Amino acid sequence: MYVAVKxxxxxxxxxxxxxxxxxxxxxxxPELSTDQIREQLGLAVARVMNEGSLYDPRLAAxxxxxAQGDAIEAAFLIxxxxxxxxxxxxxxxxDTAQMAIRRRVSATYKDLPGGQVLGPTYDYTHRLLDFSLxxxxxxxxxxxxxxxxxxxxxxxxxxxxxxxxxxxSEVPPADxxxxxxxxxxxxxxxxxxxxxxxxxARGDEGFLLGLAYSVQRGFxxxxxxxxxxxxxxxAVEIVPDELGFAIDIGDITxxxxxxxxxxxxxxxxxxxxxxxxxLVFGHAERKAMSMSIVxxxxxxxxxxxxxxxxxxxxxxxxxxxxxxxxxxFVEHLKLPHYVDFQGELxxxxxxxxxxxxxxxxxxxxxxxxxxxxxx
Amino acid sequence: xxxxxxxxxxxxxxxxxxxxEQTKRMIRxxxxxxxxxxxxxxxxxxxxxxxxxxxxxxxxxxxxxxxxPDDKLKVIDQGSDDTTNAVSIRRFFARVANVETTEATGExxxxxTRHRVPEHPLTAGQILVYQVPQPExxxxxxxxxxxxxxxxxxxxxxxxHVRLYEDIARFGHVATTYSYPVLVNGRHVMSPxxxxxxxxxxxxxxxxxxxxxxxxxxxxxxxPPWTEVKSLDFEDRPFEVQRWDEPCALCGAADSYLDExxxxxxxxxxFVCSDSHYCEERRKAGHAGAMLATSTGGKLAASNGGDx
Amino acid sequence: MTGVATMPADTGSLxxxxxxxxxxxxxxxxEDVSFTLWPGEVLGIVGESGSGKSTxxxxxxxxDRPTAGTVAFRTGDCMTDIFAIPEQERxxxxxxxxxxxxxxxxxxxxxxxxxxxxxxxxLVDGGERHYGRxxxxxxxxxxxxxxxxxxxxxxxxxxxxxxQQRLQIARVLVSGPRLVFMDEPTGxxxxxxxxxxxxxxxxxxxxxGLAAVIVTHDxxxxxxxxxxxxxxxxxxxxxxxxxxxxxxxxxxxxxQLLTSAVLAA
Numbered sequence: 001m002y003v004a005v006k007x008x009x010x011x012x013x014x015x016x017x018x019x020x021x022x023x024x025x026x027x028x029x030p031e032l033s034t035d036q037i038r039e040q041l042g043l044a045v046a047r048v049m050n051e052g053s054l055y056d057p058r059l060a061a062x063x064x065x066x067a068q069g070d071a072i073e074a075a076f077l078i079x080x081x082x083x084x085x086x087x088x089x090x091x092x093x094x095d096t097a098q099m100a101i102r103r104r105v106s107a108t109y110k111d112l113p114g115g116q117v118l119g120p121t122y123d124y125t126h127r128l129l130d131f132s133l134x135x136x137x138x139x140x141x142x143x144x145x146x147x148x149x150x151x152x153x154x155x156x157x158x159x160x161x162x163x164x165x166x167x168x169s170e171v172p173p174a175d176x177x178x179x180x181x182x183x184x185x186x187x188x189x190x191x192x193x194x195x196x197x198x199x200x201a202r203g204d205e206g207f208l209l210g211l212a213y214s215v216q217r218g219f220x221x222x223x224x225x226x227x228x229x230x231x232x233x234x235a236v237e238i239v240p241d242e243l244g245f246a247i248d249i250g251d252i253t254x255x256x257x258x259x260x261x262x263x264x265x266x267x268x269x270x271x272x273x274x275x276x277x278x279l280v281f282g283h284a285e286r287k288a289m290s291m292s293i294v295x296x297x298x299x300x301x302x303x304x305x306x307x308x309x310x311x312x313x314x315x316x317x318x319x320x321x322x323x324x325x326x327x328x329f330v331e332h333l334k335l336p337h338y339v340d341f342q343g344e345l346x347x348x349x350x351x352x353x354x355x356x357x358x359x360x361x362x363x364x365x366x367x368x369x370x371x372x373x374x375x
Numbered sequence: 376x377x378x379x380x381x382x383x384x385x386x387x388x389x390x391x392x393x394x395x396e397q398t399k400r401m402i403r404x405x406x407x408x409x410x411x412x413x414x415x416x417x418x419x420x421x422x423x424x425x426x427x428x429x430x431x432x433x434x435x436x437x438x439x440x441x442x443x444p445d446d447k448l449k450v451i452d453q454g455s456d457d458t459t460n461a462v463s464i465r466r467f468f469a470r471v472a473n474v475e476t477t478e479a480t481g482e483x484x485x486x487x488t489r490h491r492v493p494e495h496p497l498t499a500g501q502i503l504v505y506q507v508p509q510p511e512x513x514x515x516x517x518x519x520x521x522x523x524x525x526x527x528x529x530x531x532x533x534x535x536h537v538r539l540y541e542d543i544a545r546f547g548h549v550a551t552t553y554s555y556p557v558l559v560n561g562r563h564v565m566s567p568x569x570x571x572x573x574x575x576x577x578x579x580x581x582x583x584x585x586x587x588x589x590x591x592x593x594x595x596x597x598x599p600p601w602t603e604v605k606s607l608d609f610e611d612r613p614f615e616v617q618r619w620d621e622p623c624a625l626c627g628a629a630d631s632y633l634d635e636x637x638x639x640x641x642x643x644x645x646f647v648c649s650d651s652h653y654c655e656e657r658r659k660a661g662h663a664g665a666m667l668a669t670s671t672g673g674k675l676a677a678s679n680g681g682d683x
Numbered sequence: 684m685t686g687v688a689t690m691p692a693d694t695g696s697l698x699x700x701x702x703x704x705x706x707x708x709x710x711x712x713x714e715d716v717s718f719t720l721w722p723g724e725v726l727g728i729v730g731e732s733g734s735g736k737s738t739x740x741x742x743x744x745x746x747d748r749p750t751a752g753t754v755a756f757r758t759g760d761c762m763t764d765i766f767a768i769p770e771q772e773r774x775x776x777x778x779x780x781x782x783x784x785x786x787x788x789x790x791x792x793x794x795x796x797x798x799x800x801x802x803x804x805x806l807v808d809g810g811e812r813h814y815g816r817x818x819x820x821x822x823x824x825x826x827x828x829x830x831x832x833x834x835x836x837x838x839x840x841x842x843x844x845x846x847q848q849r850l851q852i853a854r855v856l857v858s859g860p861r862l863v864f865m866d867e868p869t870g871x872x873x874x875x876x877x878x879x880x881x882x883x884x885x886x887x888x889x890x891x892g893l894a895a896v897i898v899t900h901d902x903x904x905x906x907x908x909x910x911x912x913x914x915x916x917x918x919x920x921x922x923x924x925x926x927x928x929x930x931x932x933x934x935x936x937x938x939q940l941l942t943s944a945v946l947a948a
Contacts, residue, residue, distance in 0.1 A: 186418035328428025343552025533808030609814035
C-alpha cells in the first residue's frame with residue numbers, strides 16, 4: 001500500500017506525539033487511572049455520557065482522560081465510537097416512578113408523600129475551597145444508613161397534579177411508540193417532541209443553561225416552578241423479539257426534572273399547568289433543569305404561543321444545541337481557506353481600484369448610472 | 376453497558392471503511408435519489424464520524440459508502456494534496472479501507488475535495504466527492520429550513536436574483552467569488568460548495584459523477600455526468616470567472632486558479648497554481664514560471680508539492 | 684370616484700367572499716362575511732379597531748386560512764377557491780395576481796435590500812432575467828410613487844414612513860396585479876403625508892384600473908378612496924352600500940355612531 005508521505009504528513013504525525021506528551025504532563029506525577037476519573041470525577045463523567053449520548057461511565061472516563069478533561073472533545077470521542085455500535089432495539093420507557101431515589105426535591109410543595117430527600121448535593125455547601133482535599137488520600141467513612149427507610153411510594157409531583165386534572169397529560173404517540181432516533185435519521189421541521197427531547201438531552205449544557213436563563217429573564221414568557229427533581233437508579237427493560245416479554249438489562253443512574261408552568265387555556269383546553277420535561281444520564285441537575293425549561297418553551301407553538309424569542313424557536317434551538325457539531329464547525333475555521341480568501345482578496349482590490357478610478361475623475365458619474373445610460 | 380474497553384490501538388473492530396453496511400446502504404440510497412433528481416438536497420442519517428463536523432464528515436461518509444479495495448483515492452484541500460486536512464482524510468481511508476491513494480488526478484477513481492475542482496479534466500468513470508459546509512444556497516437569504524424547502528419545491532428562486540441585482544447595483548458586478556450559486560438541470564438552485572467561481576464551468580457537462588456530502592447539515596446532493604449546470608446571472612450581465620494578470624510563477628500556467636503567496640515582509644507576492652499536482656506535472660514536463668529560477672521561488676516550489 | 688360599482692354583470696366578478704369566518708378558539712375574528720368585488724372597484728372595510736377588519740383582510744389576501752367559508756378569485760374564465768388550491772399555487776397568485784400593502788412597512792418590505800431591489804423582487808419572481816430592464820422598470824415605478832431615482836440604491840430603513848409606504852406600493856404594483864389589499868395604508872403617518880399618499884393612491888387606482896380592498900378606521904380615507912363600503916362590528920358585517928350612501932345616510936345604529944364620531948371630530 002502506498003501512502004504519500006510528505007511535509008504535511010510528517011508534521012501531522014509529530015503533533016500526535018506532542019499531544020501525547022502534553023496529555024501525560026509531568027512524568028514525575030503519577031498517571032491518572034480511568035477508574036479514578038469514573039469514581040472521583042462523576043459529574044464530568046455524567047456530562048460526557050449525556051453529550052456523547054452513551055451510557056457507559058468507563059468509556060466516558062477514558063474519553064475524559066484522552067481529552068485531557070475537555071468535556072466537548074470527550075463527548076466527540078464517545079459519539080464517534082457510538083457510531084460503530086450495533087443497534088439492538090429500543091428500550092421500554094423508563095419508569096421513573098419506580099426509581100431507587102437518592103435525591104428528590106420539590107419546590108412546589110412544602111411536604112408531599114415520600115417527603116423531600118436531599119441526598120448528595122452542593123446546594124447547601126458554602127463554596128469555600130476545602131484545602132483538606134488537597135492533602136493526601138483520606139478515606140471518607142460511610143454514613144450509617146438512616147434508621148428510617150425511605151417511603152416505598154414516591155409519586156411524581158406532576159402525577160399528583162394530574163390526578164386533579166390540573167396538569168396537562170402526556171399522550172403517548174399514536175404510532176408504534178418507537179421514538180425517532182436523531183442519530184440515525186435526518187431531522188425535519190416541525191420536529192416531534194421525541195426529536196426535541198433527544199436533541200436537548202444530548203445538547204450542550206452551557207447552551208441550554210443560557211437559553212433557560214433567557215426564558216427566566218423574560219426572553220421566553222413563562223415562569224417555571226421546579227415541580228420535582230429526582231435522581232437515582234432505574235431499571236432498563238427491553239423486549240427481545242425472540243422472547244416477546246420484557247427483560248431487565250440493568251440499572252442506570254438518571255436525573256429527572258419536571259417543571260410546572262402556568263397556562264391560561266385555549267379554545268379546546270381549560271386553564272391548567274403545563275409541563276417542561278428533562279431527563280439526563282447520571283447526576284446532572286443543572287442540565288435536567290435547563291432541558292425542562294427549554295422543552296416547555298419549545299412547546300409554545302403547540303399551545304398557540306407566539307415564538308418570539310430564541311428559546312421558543314425550534315429550528316434555532318435544535319440546530320445550535322449540539323456542541324460537537326458546533327465545535328466542529330467553529331473550529332473548522334482553522335482549516336485552510338486560502339482559495340476562497342484569494343477570491344475575496346481579488347474582489348476587494350478590484351472594488352478599491354474602481355473606486356479610486358472614479359475619485360480620480362476618470363468617470364464623473366457613478367458606474368451604475370453610466371452602465372444604465374449605455375443600455 | 377457497551378461491553379469491554381478494547382485494548383491497544385483505537386480502532387479495533389470497526390467495519391470496512393468505518394461505517395457499517397446498513398449505514399452505507401442508507402447513504403447509497405440517498406445518493407441514488409440525489410443522482411435521480413440533480414441538485415436536490417436529499418436528507419440522510421448523517422453519522423458521527425471520528426473527524427470533526429465541518430472538517431469533511433459529509434464527504435467522508437459519501438466516500439466511505441462508495442469506496443472498495445480496488446479504488447484509487449485522491450484527497451485534496453484547497454487544490455493541494457499536502458494540506459493538513461487532506462492528509463488526515465487520506466490517512467483515515469488508507470487505515471480503515473485499505474485503499475491505494477494517489478496524487479495523480481488522472482489515476483484516481485475517487486477524488487474527495489474541499490474547495491476546488493482539479494484543473495486536469497475529469498473523465499468518465501471518475502467520481503468527485505465534494506465536502507460541503509452549507510448545502511443550502513438560500514440560507515443567507517432565508518434562515519428557516521422549513522421555508523427554504525418550500526422555495527426549492529416550488530422553484531421560488533426570485534430572491535436569489537434579487538441578491539445578484541443588489542450586487543450589480545452596488546458594485547457594478549456580482550460580488551460573490553466562491554459558493555457562487557448554480558441552476559442544475561434547469562430545475563434546482565444548488566450550492567457548488569465553497570469552490571471559487573472559477574471552477575463553476577467545470578461542473579457542467581462533466582463526464583464524471585459529482586457527489587456532494589454535507590455531514591453536519593445532513594444533506595447529500597449530486598450532479599450526474601453530462602448534466603447542465605448554469606451559474607446564475609442576468610441576460611445582459613453574463614457570469615464571468617476570475618482572471619489573473621500574470622501566469623503561475625512556478626509552472627507558467629495561464630489557465631489555472633492561482634493562490635497568492637507572500638514572499639517577503641514588504642508584502643511582495645507571487646501567484647502559484649492552487650492545484651499542486653497540476654503545477655508539479657507541468658514543471659516535470661518542462662514548463663517554468665518566472666520565479667522558478669530564483670532561490671525563493673525554488674523553495675516555495677518545493678513546499679508547494681515539489682519533490683523531496 | 685370611478686363609479687365602477689355598477690359595472691355590467693357580464694364582465695364577471697374579481698373576488699368573491701362567501702360566509703368567511705375566522706375564529707381564534709372561542710374568540711371570533713370575523714364571521715359569515717360575504718361580498719363580491721368587481722374589477723376596478725375599490726371596496727372599503729371600516730370599523731373600530733378589534734372589529735375584525737384586518738382578520739378579514741388577511742383571509743381575503745390568502746395570508747390566513749378562514750376557519751369556514753370560501754374566498755374565490757378570478758383566474759381566466761373561472762373563479763378559483765384560493766384555499767382549495769395547493770399552497771404553491773396560492774403563493775404564485777399572491778406574487779402576481781394581487782399584492783398587499785401592509786400597515787407596517789417592515790411587514791411588506793425587505794429592509795436590508797435596496798429600494799430598487801425591493802421593486803425588482805416581483806419582476807424576478809415572474810421570471811425576468813434582464814438586469815437593464817429590471818433596473819429601468821424599478822426606476823420608473825419609483826418615479827411614479829414620487830421617490831427620487833437617486834435614492835434607488837438606498838435601503839428603505841433610511842426612508843421616512845411616507846416613503847416606505849410609497850415604496851411598498853411600487854413593489855406591489857410593478858408586477859401589474861389586478862387587485863391590491865391595503866391595511867390602514869395611511870396609519871401612523873402625519874396628516875400632510877397622509878394627504879399626499881391618498882392623492883397618489885387615488886391617481887394610481889384610477890390610472891391602472893385597479894381593484895382594491897382597503898381596510899381603514901378613518902372614514903375620511905374611506906370617502907376619498909372607495910366606491911363601496913362594508914361596515915364591521917364585532918367580526919360581523921352590519922351595513923354595506925355605496926360609500927356616499929353609507930356615510931351620508933347611515934342605516935345601522937353602529938354606522939350612525941361611527942359617522943357622528945367623525946363629524947364631532
